[in-house]
Amino acid sequence: MPTVLVKNGWRFFFFSNETNEPMHIHVIKAEKYCKYFIDEENVEIRIAHFRKMNNKDMKEVKEIIYDNFNYIVESWKKFHNQK
Numbered sequence: 001m002p003t004v005l006v007k008n009g010w011r012f013f014f015f016s017n018e019t020n021e022p023m024h025i026h027v028i029k030a031e032k033y034c035k036y037f038i039d040e041e042n043v044e045i046r047i048a049h050f051r052k053m054n055n056k057d058m059k060e061v062k063e064i065i066y067d068n069f070n071y072i073v074e075s076w077k078k079f080h081n082q083k
Helices: 055-067 069-079
Strands: 003-007 010-013 024-029 031-037 044-052
Touching: 003 069, 024 044, 024 055, 031 055, 031 069, 044 055, 055 069
Parallel strands: none
Antiparallel strands: 003 010, 010 024, 024 031, 031 044
């Protein structure tokens, strides 16, 4: 589970055994958790699921993902050996 980014206590990471799924990022902070699918072409994200997160948490995570969008996409590609 490589950590891609840590920001404001949120840890952004990938699982190594999920290469059959579309590009996505997992995010955790204490008992709060979410997963976002990433649409590289349209520079968009879509929530896959979440647990114990309120609207403020969701907004903060989305902003962090968008602020680091290219870095997350490139990290995914590098980790999964894609071009």
